Amino acid sequence: xxxxxxxxxxxxxxxxxxxxxxxxxxxxxxxxxxxxxxxxxxxxxxxxxxxxxxxxxxxxxxxxxxxxxxxxxxxxxxxxxxxxxxxxxxxxxxxxxxxxxxxxxxxxxxxxxxxxxxxxxxxxxxxxxxxxxxxxxxxxxxxxxxxxxxxxxxxxxxxxxxxxxxxxxxxxxxxxxxxxxxxxxxxxxxxxxxxxxxxxxxxxxxxxxxxxxxxxxxxxxxxxxxxxxxxxxxxxxxxxxxxxxxxxxxxxxxxxxxxxxxxxxxxxxxxxxxxxxxxxxxxxxxxxxxxxxxxxxxxxxxxxxxxxxxxxxxxxxxxxxxxxxxxxxxxxxxxxxxxxxxxxxxxxxxxxxxxxxxxxxxxxxxxxxxxxxxxxxxxxxxxxxxxxxxxxxxxxxxxxxxxxxxxxxxxx
Numbered sequence: 001x002x003x004x005x006x007x008x009x010x011x012x013x014x015x016x017x018x019x020x021x022x023x024x025x026x027x028x029x030x031x032x033x034x035x036x037x038x039x040x041x042x043x044x045x046x047x048x049x050x051x052x053x054x055x056x057x058x059x060x061x062x063x064x065x066x067x068x069x070x071x072x073x074x075x076x077x078x079x080x081x082x083x084x085x086x087x088x089x090x091x092x093x094x095x096x097x098x099x100x101x102x103x104x105x106x107x108x109x110x111x112x113x114x115x116x117x118x119x120x121x122x123x124x125x126x127x128x129x130x131x132x133x134x135x136x137x138x139x140x141x142x143x144x145x146x147x148x149x150x151x152x153x154x155x156x157x158x159x160x161x162x163x164x165x166x167x168x169x170x171x172x173x174x175x176x177x178x179x180x181x182x183x184x185x186x187x188x189x190x191x192x193x194x195x196x197x198x199x200x201x202x203x204x205x206x207x208x209x210x211x212x213x214x215x216x217x218x219x220x221x222x223x224x225x226x227x228x229x230x231x232x233x234x235x236x237x238x239x240x241x242x243x244x245x246x247x248x249x250x251x252x253x254x255x256x257x258x259x260x261x262x263x264x265x266x267x268x269x270x271x272x273x274x275x276x277x278x279x280x281x282x283x284x285x286x287x288x289x290x291x292x293x294x295x296x297x298x299x300x301x302x303x304x305x306x307x308x309x310x311x312x313x314x315x316x317x318x319x320x321x322x323x324x325x326x327x328x329x330x331x332x333x334x335x336x337x338x339x340x341x342x343x344x345x346x347x348x349x350x351x352x353x354x355x356x357x358x359x360x361x362x363x364x365x366x367x368x369x370x371x372x373x374x375x376x377x378x379x380x381x382x383x384x385x386x387x388x389x390x391x392x393x394x395x396x397x398x399x400x401x402x403x404x405x406x407x408x409x410x411x412x
Contacts, residue, residue, distance in 0.1 A: 045133040048140070055101030058094065072098075088137075096141055098111055103144050107132060131157040138167050146174050155179045163242040172238070181206040183313075185338040186322055188329040197309055201271055201335065205314060208340035209239055216343060222281050226250075229279075243270040253298050262295055273309040274299050277316060284320035284338055286328035296334035310334070316341045 018024075058075075061067045076091040079263075083089075107130060132140060135157060147153040156179065160170055184207035189198040214228045215237045229236045230249055237244055247265040264277040276295045280288060294315040300309045313336040325338040 041134065047137065047271060048133045048135075051097045051137060052101055052104065052107055054094070055097035056105075057098070058098045059101050062098075072158070098146060100140065104132060126205060131161065134161055136167075139170060142167060142170060142174075146171075152179055169238065176210045176212075178206070181208060181210075185334070185337040185339040186320070186325040186329065188332060189312075189335050189337070192333070192335040193310065197271065198335075201312055202337075203272075204241060204243070204268065204271065205337045206239075206241070208342045209316065210342055210344075211236070211239065211342055212342075214343055220281070222263075222279050225279050226280070229264075240266075243268045244275065245269060253295075253302060256368065257297060260295070260298070262299075265299070268312070271309060274303060274308070274311040276311060276313045278313070280317040282318055284315065284317040284325055284328075286324060288315050288317070289328045289332055289336060289338075292336050293332050293334045296336070300334075313337070314339065318342075398402060 043102055051321045058067075058072065062071075070115065071093050076089060076094055079086070079089045127303075131154060131171060143153050143156060147156060156170065156174065159165065159173070159178070183201070183203040183205065185205035186207070187202055187205065189201045192198075193201055211229065213232045214225070216224060216228060226249065233246065237246070243266045247267055248262075251262040251265040252259055253262065263278050263279045265272070266275040266277065268275050276292065276299060278288065278292055278295070292315055296311040296313045303309060311334065313334060315336065315338045317338070317340060320338055320340055329336055329338070
């Protein structure tokens with residue numbers, strides 16, 4: 001029985017590839033990926049432009065023709081009936097489009113080059129594309145709802161694009177006020193690192209670091225803090241920032257006949273340097289700097305490669321006196337930073353001013369006791385009463401009303 005001829009090439013033809021074929025294959029793959037990225041960015045930009053344009057049309061008719069708010073629900077219903085296969089035009093989203101246009105009325109001038117008006121900061125990339133148009137719609141909605149200051153909003157836009165933050169991560173960063181903490185650590189980088197490296201390293205560190213994913217209570221040991229951070233290593237790395245690669249915990253280094261252990265050792269991919277982290281409980285002490293200087297010297301000597309930049313040290317403590325830290329870093333040979341860490345986020349200033357302090361609550365309760373008054377539903381100790389005890393529900397309701405009236409903020 002004769003075999004049917006096949007179109008497959010002989011083995012010799014497959015094996016005899018040009019020597020530069022692997023490089024050619026890599027180049028073609030890179031071109032495909034670049035084209036896919038450009039297509040995705042272009043599609044996102046067109047979607048943002050569409051939403052902005054719809055928001056503009058709604059806002060202009062509301063202003064010029066006096067259209068009321070009832071038009072938007074009707075428009076959403078008609079679009080759903082006329083274009084059932086098209087998503088994203090709900091009543092809520094149409095209102096967001098109008099709000100989006102209100103935030104950036106000159107984002108896409110018709111017939112002109114696109115220019116964003118985020119004052120106080122760079123609003124476009126090197127190709128002149130607005131930052132807003134490079135972010136997904138959900139990110140833009142989150143930013144206009146949670147960040148009202150335009151330069152601050154632009155900072156989060158740039159950070160999102162640089163770090164690839166998802167919407168959830170962006171939410172965490174906004175809630176932890178990352179823009180206020182970035183680059184705030186006390187360092188000697190300007191004196192110990194060349195200008196490009198020193199600027200990048202300084203912006204890499206935060207102050208304070210927020211470890212609100214931990215549940216440590218006083219008193220705790222430094223080893224418990226270290227264990228907790230590594231138990232939540234993904235969240236820890238997210239708080240540290242982009243570029244940190246974990247190398248080891250309690251990293252052993254033998255010097256002479258003694259063993260020394262680094263709490264946490266990282267390698268930073270952008271800085272191209274090792275980062276030594278020393279965790280300290282309590283306040284910063286100047287002697288911590290000498291120990292960190294020693295660690296960085298050993299890492300530079302034993303682990304650093306010729307292409308690596310000098311090792312950076314980061315001392316994390318619960319509190320610090322900034323002036324003491326600055327003096328402690330003067331004259332030190334290695335690049336070292338000092339930052340604080342916290343387990344909870346601080347209340348915003350506007351909430352701090354509106355809520356009563358513990359002392360104010362205690363003083364008001366003490367004043368009630370002195371005047372012989374007791375909130376309804378709360379019996380005094382040792383006092384017998386023949387009155388009928390109210391039901392749980394009624395007592396709870398009365399107590400809640402009384403508490404709201406009595407324990408009010410001083411400025412209410």
